[in-house]
Amino acid sequence: MNLEQLFLENKEQSIAGRYLTLDKIKPLLDRLNANNELTVVGRSVMNEPIYKYQIGSGKIKIFLWSQMHGNESTTTKGLFDFFNVLKSGSDLATQLLTDFTFCALPMLNPDGARLYTRENANKVDLNRDSQDLTQPESKVLRAVFEDFKPDYCYNLHDQRTIFGVDNSGKPATMSFLAPSYNEERDVNDSRLKAITLIAGINNVLQCYIPGQVGRFDDSFNINCIGDTFQYLGVPTLLFEAGHFPGDYEREETRKYVFMSLVSSFKILSENDIVSSGIDNYLNIPQNKQSFYDFIYKNIKINYDSNEKKTNFAAQYKEELIDGKIQFNAYIIEIGELENRFGHHVYDLGGVALNDAEGESLELNKKADFCLKNNTKFVNGLIKK
The missing domain is CATH 3.40.630.10 (Zn peptidases)
Incomplete structure (x- = not known):
């Protein structure tokens, strides 16, 4: 058949x-x-x-x-x-x-x-x-x-x-x-x-x-x-x-x-x-x-006045807005993310967040951010 x-x-x-x-x-x-x-x-x-x-x-x-x-x-x-x-x-x-x-x-x-x-x-x-x-x-x-x-x-x-x-x-x-x-x-x-x-x-x-x-x-x-x-x-x-x-x-x-x-x-x-x-x-x-919707590897952050590289993950929340389901991505974990996979995976190559944008990594924050090399992410995804 x-x-x-x-x-x-x-x-x-x-x-x-x-x-x-x-x-x-x-x-x-x-x-x-x-x-x-x-x-x-x-x-x-x-x-x-x-x-x-x-x-x-x-x-x-x-x-x-x-x-x-x-x-x-x-x-x-x-x-x-x-x-x-x-x-x-x-x-x-x-x-x-x-x-x-x-x-x-x-x-x-x-x-x-x-x-x-x-x-x-x-x-x-x-x-x-x-x-x-x-x-x-x-x-x-x-x-x-x-x-x-x-x-x-x-x-x-x-x-x-x-x-x-x-x-x-x-x-x-x-x-x-x-x-x-x-x-x-x-x-x-x-x-x-x-x-x-x-x-x-x-x-x-x-x-x-x-x-x-x-x-x-x-x-x-x-x-x-x-x-x-x-x-x-x-x-x-x-x-x-x-x-x-x-x-x-x-x-x-x-x-x-x-x-x-x-x-x-x-x-x-x-x-x-x-x-x-x-x-x-x-x-x-x-x-x-074992999965996140998004995994971001090798981002540079300041931690206790020292720079270090870390990873973070974002997950979609399915939100009913005006009769339609919106997939909105929020940061849910920062760290090694051991034994975790991503449906979307980005290696950020050690680039830091764009300080001029006032960016910081915060849990439960919308996954909208910009890197110092001007790469921009909107709702979890890289903006073309």
């Missing part, structure tokens, strides 16, 4: 970028709702509808949800790209709809999506509310889970640009986890199904993004929804869509979300389970906080 071509044929062109709200996906849901597959299953804190989209008649029941964290939209885009496959009328669509029943909540946290926050409108992280169920969105997710009785759960998220693949210097463009179901992190039959499926997905992705797939930490936390569903005996897969070089809008990464979804369902449909799946899974390198 040519997954690149399949993606291009089915990419939902009407949605793009990082800021994805209910207003933007509602027309798509209405368009997909040809046979009453769409229902409102609850309301958010701010009374926004939470939609369930269910399609297919197969015996393998797949439960998927995205934007549990409102500012994590990449997997939602990939989900709609996949919905287009199911509506395409192709042989693949027929096969998938015959083998599977898909139940999706494509935007669990519409309030957080509108506010561009991780939490819901009550400032609660829904992924820490799986036991207390204090929030209406958490209750909706649990009610649909109990009613649908899935065979597999897909917990779809984004992760920040700080994550890389172990110490390789490559970004973690996609990361996965088969969550633990107990403190000991044992592997039972349910967790093994998730493990072997992730191993199969990784085999496919290595053909497209070699070395850019990570494995998330499996420490057990029953308050997390993936751990809860795994504890309840349902194989659960955590997807974490991360950074691809130069792709801050996550338009390239959405392709790998799409590929991961399609390849996982092909594996299940064809019962093409990876042999030695647990070994292959454990060989996926660990996700690690």
